[in-house]
Amino acid sequence: MKVLVCGSTGCVGQAVVRALRSRGHEVVEGARSARDGDRSMQVDFMRERTPEAWAARLSARGVDAVVNCVGILMASRTQSFERVHAAGPIELFRGAARAGVRRVVQISALGVGDDADSLAMPYLRSKLLADESLAALPLDWTVLRPALVYGPRSQSAALFATLASLPVISLPGGGTQRLQPIHVFELAEAVARRIEDDTPHREVLELGGADVLSYREMLARYRDALGLGEALWLPLPMLLMKLAGWLAEALPQKVFCRDTMRLLERGSVPARNAAAALLGRAPTAFAQGLAITRPEAMLNLRVELSPPVAALMRASLAFMWLYTALVSALLRDASGVMALLARCGFEGDAGIAALVFSCTLNTALGLMVLMRPSARVYALQSAAIVGYTVTAAVRMPELTIDHCGPLVKNLPMLAAVLTLWLAHRAPKEQGRPFRDERPIMKGLAVRLNPSRTPPA
Template sequence: MRVLVCGSTGCVGAAVVRALRSRGHKVVEGARAAIDGRATMHVDFMQAHTPQAWAERLRATPVDAIVNCVGILMPSRGQSFERVHARGPIELFEGAALAGVRRIVQVSALGVGAAGDDTPYLRSKQQADDALAALPLDWAVLRPSLVYGPRSQSAALFATLASLPVISLPGRGEQRVQPIHVYELAEAITRLVEHAGVLRAAHELGGPNVLTYREMLAHYRAALGLGDALWLPLPMPLMRATALLAEALPQTVLCGDTIRLLERGSVPSINAAAGLLGRTPSTMAHGLAITSPEPLVDLRAHLSPALDLALRASLAFMWLYTALISLWLPQESGVLRLLARCGFDGEAGVAVMVASCALNITLGALTLLHPSPRLYALQFAAVIGYTATAAFNMPELTIDHCGPLAKNLPVLALVVLLWMAQRPAPRAGGGRARVHAKPLRGATPLHSQ
């Protein structure tokens, strides 16, 4: 078959192109820019074309089927939901019907048509879905849950969030999702293109398991080879405000609609993935083991065991030395004078010194014996607290040429480096703690089509 794939350079489109070509189909790639050495058609839904104009183009480059994978997560100055999701595709679909194209597969979005959900994103998708269903040709609409895999913008954002040492959660992170790998979505689309009978149906797709948002991020973190993180629940009003602020930044993933869709959940009412694939789809752990996550910003730090030990030893020495020298020589070290400047004089100063030294000894010992994300978070807070207290009560230290407070900046950098380099804790059997990556029974390994 000869198939036009619109949005061929995106996450879903590129996977569909590979899947179709692997099965011997001839593919015409529809994209906004020419692709050297490949059969292409200029497809830019922001530019209006009449159905008759599309029909002429499709007669000049005849195709048997069209797969529309074009989509944006949020509008921008150059792209709008109305044109990219609704008017542009509808013009193409109507032109395809005039040109005699046999079948169209439309990649829509999960949640289209759901009661009480009328975000601009879903509303624009539904307009194209409804227009396609009214045309005199064969069609299928796929409404997938979150799609992850190579080139996925949302997956890149989730992988970046998962790689942070402190991970912010919307609420308690209990929003329900059912991610599906882009390779398996592409496989389902290919099977629909090849289907011998009449389609004319919409299908909701997802992976094999329903996950919470927090569990999904844990899968990304495990696939990145990272250890435990600190999970920080944030009130939903704060998350919504953050998303609105993010709309002003040069990014195309996080916005108010994104948060509303996440709150709604992304779980198919009837998961058609197994029926379309002829098998159970692979788990997210398995999918991420086949195609590693691609964060927008890679924050992973890799330290050899020897270097990790050396850096932890130097940090531990700082904590232990400051505690022991203060206890051993409280007058000569000047610690009591500093505490007096901070308002702790006499017995109060001694009590605060002992408490501070106890904290420092604990931090130093644990850095050597039992490093953990919580320990590094506590050290980070301690350095900030000590520095802020000294700077407020003894401002002359901020301009001292020896930099007694400025030197805390590289100390903070070292704490963050060790924090980011934390690996999963070894299991009793010698393996590393990780999310199990074996596919469900009946599933076959993912592969690049």
């Protein structure tokens, strides 16, 4: 069968092209950057093209089926939801009907509907317009509405992997949103099977993976797949995250905005998951999918330290904290610590209280980093270094230009703490049941990526 795949350079489109070709189909790759050729077609939904013109192009190529994988998460000056998601695909679908194309598969989005909330979101509303237009045409059609898609080239997966790799991970609304991610390889396999199915279809199907996870659980799986250790989880109000999304819209990125926060708030779990019916088997577990195609974060924050180097760094930090506490406690007048506290506004009894607190904190930090290092310990050390530095800089600004750099030296010390934090690995949880799903994923890798050797 000859299939036109629109959006062939994107995450879903590229996987669909690979899946169809691995099953013996002839594929015409449609993309904005493509030129018309034997195996490619220039497809730019921002350019108006009549259904008659589309019909002529499809007929001339002998296209039997069309798969539309074109989609954007954020509108821009050069790409609008109205053209990319609605008007452009509608022109194509109508042209396909005129040309006698046998089958059309439209990759839509989970959450598309006629409720007031979804209609208020340009992303979902524009998808709905194309879905409804396709449903009104006299041809075989399937609208697939996948949950969150992850895998190679997924921009959202790269964003989540980046967020998961941070030492402090923010959790919008507490991170309780329910998600059911599906691997792009399995979405592509579902598309290929639907293209090959000779049974007439005119239906909308929702697809999801095997696992329903909270947002926090999903990020934890990403972190495990990246081989990272402990992190601190920071619940944040959803309103604050939407504000951050609004600010991020001014940055050169295409994933994080107010609408993506609203989509996350809605969750992404199919009401009725059709993945197993389309695949002929259960979809793959999320952790195993990440094991086959390891996520790639936009920033590589993974740090590997040999045990002797890590031990030396921890011992050095421990010595610094303990030495400071000991000298301050035993030689408070000779060391000048009371004079420094007085200049910071702590005199008399307040100075003694501040000294006791500082010595206790320094002693605790020294012992913990030496004997029981953890993400919380490194976070507390970082906060203490920043707190001491800022307080001294504000109260004693002359220290900022001291030729010996008493405050500037805190920067490499902070860097050492952060390095140890990023390199820290917590012991693996014991007693967790393990189900070996490698045979399932081996088959998946062979079917959809024949050039890749599956892991043993």
